[in-house]
Amino acid sequence: MRNQRNALYIFSLTLVAAIGGLLFGYDTAVISGAEKSIQAYLIEPLGLGSFAHGATVSSALIGCIIGGLISGIFASKFGRKRSLIVAAALFFVSALGSSYPEFLFYTQGEPSLALLFTFNFYRIIGGIGVGLASAITPMYIGEIAPADIRGKMVSFNQFMIIFGMLVVYFVNWGIANGQTVEWINEIGWRYMFASEAIPALVFGLLLIFVPETPRYLAMQNKEDKALSVLAKINGASEAKVILKDIKESVQASASANKEKLFAYGKLVIVVGILLSVFQQFVGINVALYYAPRIFESMGAAKDASMLQTIVMGLVNVVFTVVAIFTVDKWGRKPLLITGSIGMALGMFGVAGLAFANIIGMSTLVFIIIYTASFMMSWGPICWVLISEIFPNKIRGQAVAIAVAAQWAANYFISSTYPMMMEFSGGMTYGFYGLMSILSAIFVWKWVPETKGKTLEQMEDIWKQKSELNEKAS
Template sequence: MNQKRNSLYIFSLTLVAAIGGLLFGYDTAVISGAEKSVQAYLITSLDLGTLAHGATISSALIGCIIGGLISGYFASAFGRKKSLIIAAVLFFISALGSGYPEFLFFQQGEPSIALLFVFNLYRIIGGVGVGLASAITPMYIGEIAPADIRGKMVSFNQFMIIFGMLVVYFVNWGIANGQTVEWINDIGWRYMFASEAIPALMFAILLFFVPETPRYLVLKREDSKAIQVLAKINGSEEAKIILRDIKNTYSLTKERADSVKLFSYGKLVIIIGIMLSVFQQFVGINVALYYAPRIFESMGAAKDASMIQTIVMGLINVVFTVVAILTVDKWGRKPLLITGSIGMAIGMFGVASLAFADIIGISTLIFIIIYTASFMMSWGPICWVLIAEIFPNKIRGQAVAVAVAAQWAANYFISSTYPMMMEFSGGLTYGFYGVMSILSAVFVWIWVPETKGKTLEYMDSFWIKKAGDKRNVS
């Protein structure tokens, strides 16, 4: 008897995996509330300068790049599920270690260079967890979800990233609300970091109750386990068809499959994956996210007003990510990306024009909202969707690792150059992001394939044909 698709089961697996996205957002944003306290405790008290402060605040990004680079090895060697468990453990260690770096070796209240090093080490460990989760969470969801709803399911991961950022803003506010600056600088910042241990522990526990992806199980020649997972997701008859298609893409012997090179399907697919990641960062979104309060303050808003506007931006992020979730499998990936690029260009060119005219006001906020909303309904979630689905099965682990590492490197470059660019010219800075938005639309229009409704196995044959390989893949 053929079972029907189990939508509740699919969403349950997606929800558990997407907690990795929530922790991604939580870990990258938690520093926003603790930054000044960390500066007071570990930088100012040691009479260190802005270079040490900047390196400390951005230290997690180093771990993100490392995590992205090693994600391919982990995904292939340990599987998608175990790699996510490792990421959860790293999040947990980082949360407690960052909150109490004095554990075992140092005396609380006595900062030192060695303690600063240990704190940065814990933040880097958390960054490795972010790098792993950012690559493997969409990979896991993409390999679990049926083709016709895969875009929606992978986009949900972006929702959880934004939701994680929004949650930690409120957690930080709740910890600091009504407390003295002295208490926050002594104790409060520790609670902010340690609070991440709760979702990290929940993530680790829940992962033990989800299966490995059927694509990885087939790669490891565990067909009986793969068919069980596929049947529970798609129904027994459809599972047989999908298993056959997956096995066709893994038709090489185990020894040859394990030695498949990154460029086995040509260089184009790898270049497209890298450029998707680079454009997602070069349009300037993390400048808007990381420096939002400072941008609003520079527009003339008081500090409290700038924080409120930042929360408003967070809510806009959530709403327009939902728009992407609801439309990605109906409209397709390319139309959403191109539409979003045009909207981002309008927003950034608007901000740039106002900056050149030295006009600051509500009009600037409106253009920033247009820009952010356009990103969140397009490049925010859809880039992750494409990274999860454009690569052939045999090279997906290592290809995703390269793309994600490129994304974190681009993130670091754009975020670190923003203050310097703003000192030179605010108008030219925002104009640059506008130009990148236009180029991203052209790139998608010419080079990026539409993957709406396509199976992951279809992409193998697609790239083989693109590379001019005439091998039989059916």
Template sequence: MMKKQNSIYIIAITLVATLGGLLFGYDTAVISGAEKSLEAYFIESLGLDTFVHGITTSSALIGCIIGGLISGYFASNFGRKKSLLIAAALFIVSALGSAYPEFLFFTKGEPSIALLITFNIYRIIGGIGVGLASAICPMYIGEIAPANIRGRLVSFNQFAIIFGMLVVYFVNWGIAKGQSLAWINDLGWRYMFASEAIPALLFAVFLLFVPETPRYLAMKKQDSKALQILEKINGSSEAKSILSEIKQTVTIPKDKLFSYGKLVIVIGILLSIFQQFVGINVALYYAPRIFESMGAAKDASMLQTIVMGLINVVFTVIAILTVDKWGRKPLLIIGSIGMAFGMIGVSTMAFTGIIGISTLIFIIIYTASFMMSWGPICWVLISEIFPNKIRGQAVAIAVAAQWAANYFISSTYPMMMEYSGGLTYGFYGLMSILSAIFVWKFVPETKGRTLEDMENIWITKQDKYSA
């Protein structure tokens, strides 16, 4: 089978699409190096409270919710490729605007409420790009990839997200290294945001050279173009039968959202919510602050963040290598157990007041468990569990739910920590336990199945639950 597939072509297309994932990670994690400077520049100088700081740190997530909600419309009406080009443009605007929000209307060095709002608007613009990319990149890869390696290729998108975070950790550390706190609070944070414009521009350029997905082209009745791409990917002997199978599930008009029952939609939403309620983005967004609370100096805290980023990359690679061998469910359940152990350990340390290397070890166990499971596998499942005729709408809802949950968890973290660190981390540990039970009871195994098989899976389940 694999000999007939054009693996070089498939990998090249996947790498371009995963640049969207890299920007997703870069944009969401760049704030980790800048958030304390933003607190000094805006929050403290204007006499604002921790609630506003939480909102500012998480403002991009408002855009992510919007981007997730509109992703289905964009993907269905403009195509997967053009939607990703729009996302690239939004990344560029956000990077430059966040770095210099004073552009045209304000004076540099004079913070104000209006300037803070403008900064947040630029971050929201970038968030819309992230929301679009987070939904459409896995969808694009899932629709391009052959069934036998789809899990691995979609998982590359999560690798790119984590790699983007690791890159920006290095960039932030490099910018801050050896500099005074005053310089970082004045200029350093601006360079951190501006650096995103470079990968965003590369993403836009490379997208010009990749094709639209064959499933989208078939939906638009461009069968000859779809066949050409399928022949390049799968070889001529397989292409016609694959196109015939695709046409059986896309030539009928789009179904209503609940045509396959409510269960598939609820499972997609809960996958997204659990991925965020386990608290991963707290560890990613506030990593330097967490390490500083453990007694690390600023430079050392950013260096520890890089170490954590490297561990994340290693364990994401483990997921890529095992997702098409072990399946989706086993990895999710194992990851949930590891996350629960890590977060309950951090919670215990917080209650006892023991802050040190033991806390760091529990955080590493927690993040490593997430990166080998819920990090990549959630996106794999969201890209593949929905039938073709409702995929655009269903993915948009699932992704919007994910970003709404992300925003809720990230923006409430500072307030929760003020109340009780032990209870905060204990809550994330409880969510990890519940996520394991949810996967065990409700999530179907999709390993090795074609996207067209999903229709039969959910029709069968609908009949079972309605009987």
């Protein structure tokens, strides 16, 4: 049985790994305070339009796709821990490079295509770090945490993602507060990007002191080390039983050549990909990346728009905490379906107001309904499911594919937002509302409930589904 010491050890490992989530949120949201300055400093002087603006704001997502794709290779070849250390190093390099892209192409302060390219290069480097962390952090926590609290622990990573966003909203506001627009466009945005170097350095240093996951150690035939970690997590007696289950799972997979991606059927891979795609097609990152601009379009001044973004960030944190304390009680599916309905209500509300040309507090209310619904459901639960549903032997490959699909969908939605808004704001938000409805139907029909099941039990479920499908065909 676990005691208080075991629980403290689990939480300490989760906390360190979840700093990767904090950096994920920090890196993706830092652009919200800097995107108008980037537009003024790098885009407009070169005569570039909304496409270049959207592509630059979303450039980090190209790196996220790359990071997601290679995360399976890194997780399998180098382990979960060392892959996270690589991510920390990439965050650090990106923070410094994005803040001073002139380091490679010194142009005496004059905007140029070379300078714009270099800025995007450093943002892509950071994006690779985000892609790695977004896949491997929940994988690490999911393989460390016992089944009865796994949902809560993986959801804590989402809390850290949102907390990282909230922190950078405060940092951006603190840097911009009381300063002229000219100073922010020339200097302030650099401080915003450079600030990320501090948590990146802390993350890299703390990772030195955490162990590799017991499941990865068992797959590498390091059973003594795996048993040692499991004993610290679950207690000595239970550790032996868990290690036995892990070994049987790994040996059965190896003997049946289960390392093939579709060895458990195509359904599990399709479900993982669609979970990722729907999480982005509901439009959440539009609200996060462009939040100050959205609030400015509602008539708020520069400082007020950043303060309203902070309010939204606080709402996000509160409702992520709701998810943390309900995911292991209510289950994954009820939370996802409830969240989808709330998101649809919020987005259709914003769309209706946009069609009616009504701008004001009512828009803010619907945006908060939308983001709160996402944060108590699809925000954390999608990552929980991605860390849970895939069998041990294909988890690295399958998570990589799901995460890469997620970032590809994110890039598509984020980069097309400025152009879609130029066409029709009402239709843009209506599209996100429609995707929310479709996401609820998808969860209801195809997503299995994972509450309280071990990772090995989930493997058995997919094995049985695959066998039934083979017999049916």
